[in-house]
Amino acid sequence: MKTLIAVLTVLSVIIAFWYAACLPMNIKGVLTEAERAGAEVTPAGAKERRDLGEFGLVLDNSFAIPATWAQDRPRLPAPHQVAQELWKTTGAMVLKGKMMSKRSLFYHGWVTLSATLLGFAIGTGLGILLAVGIVHSRVMDMSVMPWAIVSQTIPIIALAPMIIVVLYSIGVQGILPKAIISAYLSFFPVVVGMVKGLRSPDGMQLDLLRTYNASTNQGFWKLRLPASMPYLFASLKIGIAASLVGAIVGELPTGAVAGLGARLLGGSYYGQTVQIWSALFAAAILAACLVALLGLIERSVLKRMGMGA
């Protein structure tokens, strides 16, 4: 109960700030429109207002405050505008039976999600394989790890177009280039987490296996792999969020027409800020759901392994 109150308080503070921020952000646009419609605005003339402070304008034209939360193309849309747009493109579409229409966020979300999941699967698989190699071979530890780290220092936004162009030139397009960008971002946390997890058994536990004369293989399956599970899940949660970012970024340079990235891009082409924000929120909600789902899987797996306290 206490935590619920705390959460709600934080949430309402954020929303209050957001509404407040809409005033200075949108006031100039609102006043221009109002003036065009024939209202008294102080001072008159968009030119005069250009260099004035936004806060002063809000105070001098308090009649315009409601309008800053109701513009068609605001610089910063108000929370309820974003919520309305989200509903219009999700729940309302479902009610109309057009869940997978081109205007539904479910459709765009699924396009992005499918690339995300494919990329996540590739990234996780690759990450685990690399981690196993790194833990078992000194050569791989010294040769692969630095490259893995370097790979993450290149901004993905610079790399994504090149990946897409190169893949296009060898005839690969569609979901795969997005998934590969997604995998590129998600393999790294998995490598780091799994290396740490596979190395987590202490000297005593390794010595114990030595007294049994256990093989490296047995040590891996019976000790290292189970010991790494908590680390793996922590990495997977970071990895899936990174995968989603990768899939969205992968949609930007192609001028894709479908996917959350395409909604972001389309919105910015046409100044549809409400659409941009609702796509952003859709992406955030999707990420939260994916992470929560992994959390559930983590709990049930660890519990079944007897490690869930």
Place this chain on the structure above:
Amino acid sequence: MNIETTTQADATKAVVEARNLDLVFPTNDGPVQALKDVNLTINKGDFVSFIGPSGCGKTTFLRVMAALEQPTGGEITVNGMSPDEARRQRAYGYVFQASGLYPWRNIARNIKLPLEIMGYSKAEQDKRVNEVLELVELSGFGGKYPWQLSGGMQQRASIARALAFDADILLMDEPFGALDEIVRDHLNEQLLKLWARTNKTIGFVTHSIPEAVYLSTKIVVMSPRPGRITDVIESPLPKERPLDIRDSPEFIEIAHRVREGLRAGHSDD
């Protein structure tokens, strides 16, 4: 007649023979002489305790026997072969100071760990788990996870794990160090019974004089810097030992000798 002589020979057969054993750890602060000129014979069925101040090389010597550490000088044989060969033949069970049970396995499956690794059949695994659980008085706890057990029970489970396979040497490094006196007394009693039933050769590290005297047929007193053996006491106590033997004059006399040995080691500093 014939049987008589072989058991006689068996009883005095050396299981562990260390001759002029040296072990130097190279460390950043220079070499550390963990063992110096250690000579010791452990016979089949012996219960040998190692006692001495911290850092005198008790753990190191146990680890050398288990081939977890390489001596830098001298010779050591286990069952007539090198410790590493003995390790590969799975000649010993090792009980560490911490129980080291896998949190993701219940007690029964923890005990099965060495059995799985050594390729015992499923039926044999189950049979042995039940046997050793009974041996350490944990019957009925096989399905529990380690965190559901007390520290003493966890330690007994780790002993059960070391007993589950057919190793005739049991090496234990302060297995009861973290337990209170009463639990410790009880486990000591159990350990003696177990030793009598299984006829294993046991190497046991402890800091407690009464524990060493109560359990052992042979007490090895060690002293540090460099780690070496200062006294080896053959216990005249009978194999059958009720807890109150600790009030007998013989017991007190041996305990006294151990204490003198420890004190002599200390006065060297």
